[in-house]
Amino acid sequence: MRAPVLTFTDHGIYCPAGDFYIDPWRPVSRALITHGHSDHARPGMGSYLATDAALPIIRHRLGEITAEGIPYGETRRIGGASVSFHPAGHIPGSAQIRVEVAGEVWVASGDYKVLPDGLSEAFEPVPCHSFITESTFGLPVFRWPDQTEVAREMTAWWAANAAAGLTTFLGAYSLGKAQRLLRMLEPIGPILTHGAVEASNAVLRAQGYDLLETLPVTPDLDVKAHPGALVLAPPSALGSQWARRFGKGSTGFASGWMRLRGVRRRRSVDRGFVVSDHADWDDLHQAIKATGAENIYVTHGYTDIFTRHLIDQGYNAQVVPTQFGETEEEPA
Amino acid sequence: MKRFSALFSAIDQSTKTTVKTKALAEFFATAPDEDKLWTIALFSGRRPKRAVTTTQLREWAAEVAGIPLWLLEESYPIVGDLAETIALILPEATQTSDHSLSHWINTLHALHDIPAEDRKAQILAAWDQLDPTERFLFNKLITGGFRIGVSRKLMTRALAQATGQDEAELAHKLMGDWTPATTTYASLIEADDPAAAQSRPYPFYLAHQLEDAPENLGAPSDWQAEWKWDGIRGQLIIRDEHHLWSRGEELITDRFPEFARARDFLPKGTVLDGEIVTWDGTAPMPFSTLQPRITRKTVPKKLLKEAPVILLAYDLLEHQGQDIRNQPLEQRRAALETLLDAMSSDAPVRASPAITFDSWENLKALRQTSREMRAEGLMLKRKASPYLAGRKKGDWWKWKLDPLTIDAVMIYAQQGHGRRANLFTDFTFAVWKGNELVPFTKAYSGLTDKEFAQITAWVRRNTQARFGPVRQVTPEHVFEIAFEGIQASPRHKSGIALRFPRMARWRQDKPVQEANTLDDLHAMLATYG
Numbered sequence: 001m002r003a004p005v006l007t008f009t010d011h012g013i014y015c016p017a018g019d020f021y022i023d024p025w026r027p028v029s030r031a032l033i034t035h036g037h038s039d040h041a042r043p044g045m046g047s048y049l050a051t052d053a054a055l056p057i058i059r060h061r062l063g064e065i066t067a068e069g070i071p072y073g074e075t076r077r078i079g080g081a082s083v084s085f086h087p088a089g090h091i092p093g094s095a096q097i098r099v100e101v102a103g104e105v106w107v108a109s110g111d112y113k114v115l116p117d118g119l120s121e122a123f124e125p126v127p128c129h130s131f132i133t134e135s136t137f138g139l140p141v142f143r144w145p146d147q148t149e150v151a152r153e154m155t156a157w158w159a160a161n162a163a164a165g166l167t168t169f170l171g172a173y174s175l176g177k178a179q180r181l182l183r184m185l186e187p188i189g190p191i192l193t194h195g196a197v198e199a200s201n202a203v204l205r206a207q208g209y210d211l212l213e214t215l216p217v218t219p220d221l222d223v224k225a226h227p228g229a230l231v232l233a234p235p236s237a238l239g240s241q242w243a244r245r246f247g248k249g250s251t252g253f254a255s256g257w258m259r260l261r262g263v264r265r266r267r268s269v270d271r272g273f274v275v276s277d278h279a280d281w282d283d284l285h286q287a288i289k290a291t292g293a294e295n296i297y298v299t300h301g302y303t304d305i306f307t308r309h310l311i312d313q314g315y316n317a318q319v320v321p322t323q324f325g326e327t328e329e330e331p332a
Numbered sequence: 333m334k335r336f337s338a339l340f341s342a343i344d345q346s347t348k349t350t351v352k353t354k355a356l357a358e359f360f361a362t363a364p365d366e367d368k369l370w371t372i373a374l375f376s377g378r379r380p381k382r383a384v385t386t387t388q389l390r391e392w393a394a395e396v397a398g399i400p401l402w403l404l405e406e407s408y409p410i411v412g413d414l415a416e417t418i419a420l421i422l423p424e425a426t427q428t429s430d431h432s433l434s435h436w437i438n439t440l441h442a443l444h445d446i447p448a449e450d451r452k453a454q455i456l457a458a459w460d461q462l463d464p465t466e467r468f469l470f471n472k473l474i475t476g477g478f479r480i481g482v483s484r485k486l487m488t489r490a491l492a493q494a495t496g497q498d499e500a501e502l503a504h505k506l507m508g509d510w511t512p513a514t515t516t517y518a519s520l521i522e523a524d525d526p527a528a529a530q531s532r533p534y535p536f537y538l539a540h541q542l543e544d545a546p547e548n549l550g551a552p553s554d555w556q557a558e559w560k561w562d563g564i565r566g567q568l569i570i571r572d573e574h575h576l577w578s579r580g581e582e583l584i585t586d587r588f589p590e591f592a593r594a595r596d597f598l599p600k601g602t603v604l605d606g607e608i609v610t611w612d613g614t615a616p617m618p619f620s621t622l623q624p625r626i627t628r629k630t631v632p633k634k635l636l637k638e639a640p641v642i643l644l645a646y647d648l649l650e651h652q653g654q655d656i657r658n659q660p661l662e663q664r665r666a667a668l669e670t671l672l673d674a675m676s677s678d679a680p681v682r683a684s685p686a687i688t689f690d691s692w693e694n695l696k697a698l699r700q701t702s703r704e705m706r707a708e709g710l711m712l713k714r715k716a717s718p719y720l721a722g723r724k725k726g727d728w729w730k731w732k733l734d735p736l737t738i739d740a741v742m743i744y745a746q747q748g749h750g751r752r753a754n755l756f757t758d759f760t761f762a763v764w765k766g767n768e769l770v771p772f773t774k775a776y777s778g779l780t781d782k783e784f785a786q787i788t789a790w791v792r793r794n795t796q797a798r799f800g801p802v803r804q805v806t807p808e809h810v811f812e813i814a815f816e817g818i819q820a821s822p823r824h825k826s827g828i829a830l831r832f833p834r835m836a837r838w839r840q841d842k843p844v845q846e847a848n849t850l851d852d853l854h855a856m857l858a859t860y861g
Contacts, residue, residue: 139407140399141420257754259420261344262412265481266752266781268347304798305406312400 034110054093091176138306601653
């Protein structure tokens with residue numbers, strides 16, 4: 001029997017025919033990277049290959065690296081494998097990686113989102129025999145509400161805070177989610193950004209992504225000169241010394257986890273907005289079905305439960321043992 | 333339901349007490365009386381009588397959502413709340429409605445009078461006309477446990493603001509075993525019903541744990557100490573009849589028939605606060621002997637003989653029919669002693685001794701003898717203190733003994749639920765028996781959110797095997813487990829059971845070989861069991 005197209009090793013997903021890894025978590029000589037989040041693009045690889053759109057962020061985060069960009073959809077030969085990158089809709093530049101060896105096609109999804117967010121390149125189903133899917137929100141309780149309505153609620157909350165003389169603190173992961181919010185919000189007042197958010201903004205704006213105007217928070221910024229401001233920051237910065245200078249405010253957090261009351265209460269935020277960069281329950285099923293794949297490998301999240309349900313549905317599904325840790329900011 | 337749902341959202345969307353109180357006060361000022369009464373009932377732990385089982389609810393919800401039942405069952409512990417789980421999986425409603433909270437509660441009550449097979453249609457119809465938040469609240473009415481960040485105290489304060497009544501007086505009116513079926517808003521809140529007043533207990537005064545050195549409390553002569561007994565708090569009311577209330581405001585008169593005799597010894601118009609303990613004639617028996625008495629609604633003769641109870645009274649709240657809670661403790665104590673000193677030694681009520689002391693040093697030494705006294709430590713009460721309602725800082729303190737501790741190895745981990753969904757928070761710990769690790773306790777609390785996040789990432793990377801939701805992990809981390817008591821337990825593999833185990837510290841400095849042994853645990857059992 002032939003070696004499988006992709007295998008799961010203690011370094012990450014490996015392609016024996018092409019001798020490369022996808023999103024490896026330990027140093028390897030050749031890494032194909034789905035997107036720039038820190039649990040997928042790690043330092044220490046001999047060389048990196050990612051989409052042209054993802055590369056600026058990866059370079060910005062990892063510093064001096066040997067890296068090459070590739071346009072979406074272009075096929076490249078690596079050893080005995082043909083690889084191509086296809087939009088995953090997760091964050092700007094994110095990709096699913098298609099690997100074909102001797103006519104057999106595998107797709108590693110990385111993280112993905114089916115719902116268009118007006119910023120990331122729209123998710124594209126890629127037909128394959130075997131599909132490696134994430135399942136961050138692989139439970140039927142996770143179904144995303146209409147995002148236009150969520151955007152309206154978020155702006156209304158901001159307006160009410162501004163009217164009450166309160167600062168609006170909105171927590172979001174600094175790469176991807178924050179920029180997406182900069183497309184969802186209506187600019188009813190000044191938007192101040194934490195350094196981590198602004199760094200991603202600058203890279204993405206330079207690439208031509210269109211974001212609302214923002215004002216970076218610097219040590220000499222006169223906070224009082226910006227009444228009714230919305231402060232966009234990574235969740236870890238909210239409630240910290242950094243946030244204190246803005247005075248009294250109302251705190252919100254944008255994440256798929258906000259679907260659960262319990263998680264919102266644990267974070268002690270006033271408002272939770274269900275905005276996720278991952279596929280919800282229905283979209284996971286729809287995406288998997290659209291690949292036409294028979295073999296499904298499940299990583300990340302509620303893998304056991306999601307896999308059991310796929311088996312019930314007639315798929316040949318199994319859990320991928322994973323060492324992916326949580327990123328420091330719980331980006332979902 | 334829209335008004336109640338808006339109230340819920342206002343409360344749920346804020347972490348600030350002032351905002352919650354204001355939202356509730358507005359509700360109490362404007363809602364119909366029936367809705368107000370039910371809101372008071374729900375926020376004081378009362379709920380409509382259950383007409384459908386949670387099993388039925390689960391089955392119907394899975395069916396409507398088009399998912400297998402097992403998937404709902406797996407989702408429930410992650411969400412942590414059945415009402416919420418069901419609200420989240422149901423498809424969007426096809427209709428809307430504008431019925432009141434009371435309407436839906438009456439609908440639930442009416443289910444009792446229709447055949448079981450017709451109840452499903454009613455529940456499904458309700459789901460199909462409620463928005464997601466209303467649905468969650470509707471499900472909550474059925475499943476119970478209305479814990480949504482509104483304490484009874486907060487609710488009482490809001491009601492006081494809305495009605496202009498005194499908060500403490502209102503708190504007293506809300507005590508007892510009323511339900512919206514037995515009273516009305518007008519008679520509960522606006523009038524004072526003398527019949528209800530007959531059995532109504534006073535709100536319990538609760539103490540805080542002493543964190544500072546006792547010297548900071550000031551002169552020892554201003555304070556009275558008592559043993560902190562390991563029983564259950566009780567309030568014994570002697571009026572026309574006698575009533576016994578637990579701290580959870582449960583009427584437990586029938587479970588403790590011993591107190592019927594109290595009426596022979598104590599005059600009408602007496603209310604005592606104290607600790608119910610099992611009593612061997614001279615001293616309290618271990619808490620484990622009280623446990624079967626708490627759970628049994630009717631008491632067999634044998635149990636009554638094996639585990640007789642008494643009330644160790646430490647406060648007098650009503651004397652000769654007068655509420656004396658505003659008198660200083662010193663005076664109440666004198667009256668208590670006068671009342672109880674005259675009683676025969678076989679009476680089911682005794683005064684819990686007041687300990688006077690001339691220096692904090694001496695009291696510290698005395699506290700160290702608590703375990704020999706079958707006590708958990710000491711209570712410190714300011715002699716000038718009135719008897720307040722609820723948990724108030726300043727005059728009453730519990731000064732418990734330091735817990736017992738043992739260093740143990742984490743061997744299994746399970747995800748938490750509710751607030752702690754997607755974190756590993758429930759752990760099983762083991763001690764060494766030779767080269768084998770023997771599990772002896774579980775613990776869920778004691779770590780910071782940051783530590784839980786750290787251990788969660790570690791568990792994901794170090795899972796050796798999975799048994800359903802439980803993960804077996806590499807035995808690598810040592811935790812200091814603190815607990816209040818230890819008992820022999822043939823039901824457990826280790827042969828012991830702990831009382832209130834929790835994680836006191838994550839001993840990242842300690843290698844796994846240096847964790848304690850089963851012999852160490854058995855030595856503790858011999859000393860403290």
